[in-house]
Amino acid sequence: MNNRILEYRRDFPLLSGADIAYLDNAATTQKPVSVLDAVRHYYEAENANPLRGVYELSEKATAAYENARAAVKNFIGAKSSDEIIFTSNASASINLAAYSYGLNFLKEGDEIVVSVMEHHSNFLPWKMVAEKTGAKLVKLCPGEDGYITPAQLDKVLTDKTKLVAVTQVSNVLGQVNDIKALAKRAHEVGAVILCDGAQSVPHMKVNVSDLDVDFLAFSGHKMLSPMGIGVLYGKRSCLKKMPPFFYGGEMIEIVHWDSVRYADIPHKFEAGTVNAGGAVGLNAAIEYIGKVGFDLIEEQERLLTDLAMDGLGAIEHVHIVGSPKKEDHKGIVTFTIDDVHPHDVAGILSSDGVCVRAGHHCAQPLMDYLGVRSTTRASFAFYNTPEEVERFLDSVSSVRKRMGY
Amino acid sequence: MEDRLFYNEVLTDHNKHPYHKCELDHPDLMLEGVNPSCGDDIYLQLKMDGDIIADGAFVGDGCAISQASTDIMLEMIIGRTKQEAIRLADIFAKMIRDEATEEDIEELEEAGALKDVAKMPARVKCAALGWRTLKEMLEKA
Numbered sequence: 193m194n195n196r197i198l199e200y201r202r203d204f205p206l207l208s209g210a211d212i213a214y215l216d217n218a219a220t221t222q223k224p225v226s227v228l229d230a231v232r233h234y235y236e237a238e239n240a241n242p243l244r245g246v247y248e249l250s251e252k253a254t255a256a257y258e259n260a261r262a263a264v265k266n267f268i269g270a271k272s273s274d275e276i277i278f279t280s281n282a283s284a285s286i287n288l289a290a291y292s293y294g295l296n297f298l299k300e301g302d303e304i305v306v307s308v309m310e311h312h313s314n315f316l317p318w319k320m321v322a323e324k325t326g327a328k329l330v331k332l333c334p335g336e337d338g339y340i341t342p343a344q345l346d347k348v349l350t351d352k353t354k355l356v357a358v359t360q361v362s363n364v365l366g367q368v369n370d371i372k373a374l375a376k377r378a379h380e381v382g383a384v385i386l387c388d389g390a391q392s393v394p395h396m397k398v399n400v401s402d403l404d405v406d407f408l409a410f411s412g413h414k415m416l417s418p419m420g421i422g423v424l425y426g427k428r429s430c431l432k433k434m435p436p437f438f439y440g441g442e443m444i445e446i447v448h449w450d451s452v453r454y455a456d457i458p459h460k461f462e463a464g465t466v467n468a469g470g471a472v473g474l475n476a477a478i479e480y481i482g483k484v485g486f487d488l489i490e491e492q493e494r495l496l497t498d499l500a501m502d503g504l505g506a507i508e509h510v511h512i513v514g515s516p517k518k519e520d521h522k523g524i525v526t527f528t529i530d531d532v533h534p535h536d537v538a539g540i541l542s543s544d545g546v547c548v549r550a551g552h553h554c555a556q557p558l559m560d561y562l563g564v565r566s567t568t569r570a571s572f573a574f575y576n577t578p579e580e581v582e583r584f585l586d587s588v589s590s591v592r593k594r595m596g597y
Numbered sequence: 598m599e600d601r602l603f604y605n606e607v608l609t610d611h612n613k614h615p616y617h618k619c620e621l622d623h624p625d626l627m628l629e630g631v632n633p634s635c636g637d638d639i640y641l642q643l644k645m646d647g648d649i650i651a652d653g654a655f656v657g658d659g660c661a662i663s664q665a666s667t668d669i670m671l672e673m674i675i676g677r678t679k680q681e682a683i684r685l686a687d688i689f690a691k692m693i694r695d696e697a698t699e700e701d702i703e704e705l706e707e708a709g710a711l712k713d714v715a716k717m718p719a720r721v722k723c724a725a726l727g728w729r730t731l732k733e734m735l736e737k738a
């Protein structure tokens with residue numbers, strides 16, 4: 193293991209303050225001190241209502257907020273900052289796209305293609321759009337290798353397809369779908385594509401210009417930032433024609449009783465007082481991730497994932513969900529243990545100080561597709577160590593015995 | 598929280614070998630109880646003889662706590678009156694809120710083995726599922 197990791201790990205107060213192995217990073221990550229300090233500094237030295245006051249302090253707040261937008265733009269390779277809309281999380285981002293784009297540009301007879309491995313956040317909004325507009329919801333299943341491939345997409349694309357919603361990394365299977373190839377196919381039939389980047393953006397270089405997606409949604413809290421800040425990237429051409437979703441303060445140019453002119457993008461979509469502190473935290477997180485670098489992040493997460501996959505594979509009565517190949521798992525390993533319910537697995541691991549997730553992971557259609565009811569999931573961040581994986585494996589090996597088997 | 602306290606023999610035994618996990622032939626009362634957040638699911642069935650619970654069973658899927666707790670509950674309430682069962686359900690609810698006295702817990706017999714659940718907020722719902730469903734069913738009847 194690269195010894196820079198242990199230095200970075202010390203930047204996370206929660207990790208040094210508790211004797212736990214935190215392996216639920218797909219749910220949310222811990223926060224480094226630089227992010228916490230940035231938020232604190234914002235509220236101590238720059239806080240005013242951004243975009244409103246004309247006094248200097250408000251200008252500082254505005255600058256802090258808009259600098260964060262520019263940082264996000266650079267981080268994901270967008271063409272301009274006004275393609276970055278701040279939301280509260282990935283779910284809010286996808287809802288914004290569904291309500292503003294979906295309800296206004298889809299109609300009866302159109303088809304919405306949604307993959308079966310989506311988190312409920314990228315499924316239910318489209319189901320709602322289908323129900324309200326009369327568009328048809330079309331299920332996109334993975335191929336035999338477990339990936340959502342262009343070939344699988346070809347099977348369901350028609351000239352009626354208007355929108356494709358698919359995740360880049362499944363929060364259960366950990367597989368990385370080839371979004372660039374999927375976007376190309378979608379565009380060939382004239383559809384737009386929304387990519388759920390909640391599990392990819394924190395863990396790998398994601399470039400929206402290269403992928404050529406129309407929308408990308410992700411959450412700050414899964415990438416070292418505070419909770420309550422998220423992003424919807426949208427191509428300018430899409431955002432420009434979309435009506436606002438939330439109405440209120442700070443999203444208008446002129447309001448009269450009889451007529452309204454809305455602000456331009458991105459502010460058109462950011463009604464009300466914004467989460468400037470969260471945006472500042474996200475900016476600091478992006479800086480921190482830049483300092484660590486995706487090379488090291490991916491190297492460490494690969495190391496941990498391989499250890500976990502090898503280790504689980506060697507324990508009797510443990511079954512990996514999804515691909516048996518370790519290279520197919522991007523920091524996420526989901527499994528079941530014969531005769532022991534996942535909540536009991538997580539309960540026993542918890543008593544050993546190991547934090548993992550149990551349940552359906554907000555992906556019930558995928559659970560149905562896989563024919564499992566619920567599972568246990570370990571998910572890694574670069575600050576995790578091989579010792580933590582060992583601790584996890586030791587605990588998993590003891591589960592059946594402790595449950596009386 | 599030390600699990601040995603918690604996943605004790607009473608609990609693991611009832612989970613592995615539930616006495617009452619089956620379907621009744623012609624149940625008089627039936628109700629499904631779920632915990633949507635974790636997916637615990639039980640389908641409770643009772644046979645009544647007037648006010649007396651003559652027989653009971655459940656089918657379902659869920660964690661050891663929800664399944665064992667339901668099995669222990671059935672073991673206790675079969676042969677008792679509806680009113681007694683409701684009273685026990687109330688004591689159980691008190692126990693897992695950590696508000697029960699020693700005497701209360703004694704009255705719960707085997708179900709007292711679940712008292713430590715009061716210290717595990719995430720699992721309280723699991724332990725309560727069977728009892729909550731039972732109470733709802735009896736009060737509606």
Ligand SMILES: Cc1ncc(COP(=O)(O)O)c(C=O)c1O
Binds near residue numbers: 218281363
């Ligand atoms: C793939 C995926 N999409 C969307 C979400 C929703 O994220 P949030 O709860 O931050 O809106 C999650 C997180 O649980 C996720 O894993």
